[in-house]
Amino acid sequence: MVPKICLANPAQGLKQAILILITAQRKVKRMNKAYFKRVFFEEQALDYPVGKAMYDKLKVQGYDIGLLKSHNRVTGIPGKSARESFFQGKNTLVVGVRKTLDFAPCKPSAHFQLPLVTGCQGICEYCYLNTQLGKKPYTRVYVNIDEILAQAANYIQQRQPETTVFEAAATSDPVPVEPFSGALAQAINFFAHQEYAYLKFVTKFPSIDSLLDLDHRGRTRIRYSLNTDRIIHDYEHRTAVLDERIQALSRLLEHGYPGGVIIAPVILEGNWQEEYGHMMDKLAEALSAYRDIHFEVISHRFARKAKSNILDVFPQTTLPMNEDKSRSYKFGQFGYGKLVYNKALLQEIKSFFTDAIGRHFPEAKIDYII
Template sequence: MWSFNHIYIENDIKDHPRTREILSKCSWHGIFYIDRYLKIFGRKKQDIHFQMKNRSLILARASGELLYRGSPMCQDYGRKQFYYTSTMKNCLYDCEYCYLKGMYDCGYIVIFVNIEDVFAQAERRLDLLADGERMYLSVSFDTDLYSFESLSGYCGLWKKFAREHTGAEIEIRTKGAPSPDGDEGEVPNLIHAYTLSPQQIIDRFEHNTAPLSARIRSVARMLSSGGTVRICIDPIIYVRDWKELYGSLIDSMARAFDIDRVMDFGIGTFRISREYLKRLRRAEPHSEAVWYPFEIKDGYAVYPDTLQEQMILFTSDRIMSFSKSRKNDIIFRA
């Protein structure tokens, strides 16, 4: 049973079947009906940390354009038709460096109950593709979708969508440790994108996320079940002993599974827009991860070039040292 302080429901979707289904899995202290979720979610200067500790849930309808072109700060993994969509806002986890704290003033969880409208827009987009083109759609944006699976069931629905639409590649990114689907088997065009970080980085900055050992076990099981796996070592966070930590992370991966069975790797150093960084620093006044003296380039806060280069080269070389096929083109960098 999921427990919430309050649940806010848009009038428009109060009788939606998914609203009822989600409510059947929740307990709460009060329910409020509202016209539009932004009246609660969009209020300025809310206490995000208090709200994250005392979670409320907002159920709403997503409207307008529901598929967006990927931002230049996101890795597109060489895909031309790169889109993302957001069926939830905010996360069960609490990474100190998370851009969501730079983007939103509210810590409550939002679920858009009308995911079928997103599917319909994705289908329309697929119809417009030229012969041989595929749509790449990242669906765990602005949240960690797997962490809410027992509440929303959205990863399962995306898997079904991927199974029925082979012209789409669906990416679900997580800092959790999901289990492979034993009953229906894995779908090749569903990409399980695991973000892996050294345990010391998880302990310091990625609160409530799955431990590294659990994430690695989950990757190994997913690969054995025939699942398509991407490993993201992104963002690499600067700490004094980063080389030692990220080196031993890659050594642990290579001991647990065959590096060459991973579809590809995404490597990137921490980066965030200057505007988001200002708000993130207000939300995280004591976090070493966000108070690094970044350089500003083209409106983004980044590590100095030489440090970025060292981190990326070191990480990709270490991964390649375990690859028998030595195919450098499986590494994408941000």
């Protein structure tokens, strides 16, 4: 876009033009940039055609690539403090061979995790992976995709004629590395031919061009995780802005994919009804022509351990984590509890989103509001 300079007030016009240019540059950077500063390959990964192709692609893009004996023993990521270790880990990509082919369960939204990628280059302050992937949370991409999908076929066969659902984003956001790995494309092609299974994943990134023209046969549901402009700006660093996410979802729906929206985490700050109302208006404007959209709404919650990790890495965070009257303690299925919004606030969230979704998308399915 060419910024227009205001001739009546050149100084202000110039300021405005610079702001537009910065925003446009940031947008391009968010859309295309992989933030990795270092890349490691497990030696064995180079024996796989996918690994070799990724290696060549990354080399052409100018990455220095280190070799590793095992992707589980990654030395060479710097970091003295918790904060530095965290950011250096986020800047690191490791390509390896997935050894464990037992898929973890993924209740309640799917039967199994589909382990194509672990980790994410995004830096969301509240992300639950921040407490799951160690002090240096690097992104791991697996090259033995054929073996992983063959294992998925075993699980499907064991459960048929029941339908088996796989989630490819349980421990990652797999989309930002898709231009390197092509793993999602391969999985989508595989699930297109499975009568008794389907695939789903969720993302905050727009690099879905390579998925658009696949013959997916409606067996992969792609959901976008959305939030208000302010929450994305304040807490979801290195992810796409709201408009880019909505635009990417709209393109997927246009190409016949079943779609979904996850509104999470819903944070009750400031004039939250107005801000989420504005988000829903934008969504409706872009997507109201589509019927097959599922909604999932998840209110903000935190575990005490996560709070302490978040404060180590983001000491200035403004994430609301006060243990005051707005919160209740809820025991969870994994043996530790979380602080969730109290009953009255949860009810407000439920009423607000039931009404907003019903009004804008009368035919959409609300999977849950929690």
